[in-house]
Amino acid sequence: MKSTKIFKLVVTIIIYVIAAFMAVSAVGTIVAKQPFLMTAIRSNSMYPQLERGDLVILNEFSSKDSLSTKDIIVFRVEEGNYIINDWMMHRITDGNARDGFITKGDANERTDQEDMGIPPIKPEWIAGKALVLRGKPLKIPLLGHLALYAEQSKNSQLLLPIIAVILAVIIAVGELKNTKKGKHAKTEKTESLDMQLIYFFSGLTIAVMVGASMLATSQHLNLSYGVSETEEAALMGSNVGVLKIGDEVDRPLAEFNNNGFFPLLVSITTDDEQISFSRDKLILKPGQYVETQMTVKALNPGDYNSSIRVGMFFPLLPLDWIHVLAQRSYWLALIVISLIPGLPLMLYPVLDKKMRKSTAKVIRQRIRRIKGELSRS
CATH class of the missing domain: 2.10.109.10 (Umud Fragment, subunit A)
Incomplete structure (x- = not known):
């Protein structure tokens, strides 16, 4: 019996490690674009x-x-x-x-x-x-x-709801199983961290999928240009070139097309004070098409390689809040919004009184068991 429990524990750990490894790989692939x-x-x-x-x-x-x-x-x-x-x-x-x-x-x-x-x-x-x-x-x-299916379905807004439903079914089945066990043995539920881990990793999976979806649709643009005190000039690889102080040019920035069935929130940010946008934040309604422009105003001489973040976010916070977060850091906005749908599941084992006591009891038992094994060795 003891060997069976150890085997189940090892298998569970392996599954969670593989799942975490796949999640990190998915996010890393999107960030690195390879x-x-x-x-x-x-x-x-x-x-x-x-x-x-x-x-x-x-x-x-x-x-x-x-x-x-x-x-x-x-x-x-x-x-x-x-x-x-x-x-x-x-x-x-x-x-x-x-x-x-x-x-x-x-x-x-x-x-x-x-x-x-x-x-x-x-x-x-x-x-x-x-x-x-x-x-x-x-x-x-x-x-x-799974990766191939996700790749083929990355533009489908049904993917996340389907995953959420699957996770909800898994949790419901686990809770029903534990409820039936509780009728016969009240201590059965305290002997395993399975449900706590299912809640946590289900919430983490939802957060990772939400973050990966937003990251895949967002853009990171680099704009190289120069500002000169004397004359204008062309610059290879730049649609702006070298500007003379006081000049101002308009260029197309990005096109947005929402083919989904719920609105998306767009936040455009940059650290370059010489660059402004026709619209730096907007709500993209289903079926809506929007073009945005940027304006570069030459104020200070020098060579510039500016970073522009075009963030696409799910409507889980007000647009103004998201834009404030994105102005501080695009990654901060991405992480905060990604955690919103998954955080209730991740925190449920801590917020639920019975499960919190059960988790604490199991942890204490495991610690005592490990200490006992160490003292005997």
Whole structure:
């Protein structure tokens, strides 16, 4: 019986660790705009080593790291007419960092360069390589299907409500199970932290999904320009260029289109006092399309590389409050709003008197048990 409880505890911990790892990976992928920690396999081109739906653990890679043949890398082609939006995971068969790498899927007869006509893969196009143990990539079978589904449904506003309903059903079933057990053994509920953990991680999951959705629709723009005391000039890579002190130019900033069924709140912020916006905050109603502009007024000479945050938020706080938070920090606004729907579930084990006492009792029992085992050893 004791070994069974230990086994269940270990399995539970593993599940929670994997869930947390996936959540961190999802948020990191959105922030970095490339696979982070792990990636989902989209096809069977690497069969039998990897199959569609596998979740592959990644080793961090930079352009300075060395690669060799047989390494499995995740990359995206970013050159001219050969731009491919999807990340691919194939094996290096030849090449080097200077001339580029030749890649091929294990199940394919020809290399990617022969089959798709893409150039050799440059190091800067590579996001990571598969973590390998005894010659085989580390992977979690099937779980990648969740990532693929979320990727396909990221623009669907039904995704979050569906997840919330699933979590609510899980909690309701757990509570019903504990209620039935309580009729026969009042101490049964105090012997496990399962329900407390379910509440906490359910709330955390909702918060992460809400934050990831808002982060995916928000934009981080960089504007490079210069201000001169004498003359105007063009600046490569800038639609503003070099302005003369006193000049003022208007440029398009962003277009917003709400295809959902509830309003979205938009907050546009920057630390550059020379940049202003036609609308720095707005409520985007369902079906509404809005264009915004920015104005750059040359006041102080110098070279500037300004950051502009275009934040898209769910209407969980008043727009003015969100804008104030975003002016302090976009990440502060994102975290606060993300926590709102998940916080009640995360705090419920603490707010509920019976569950709070139950949790405290179990923790004390665990501490005493650990102390006893340490003293015996």
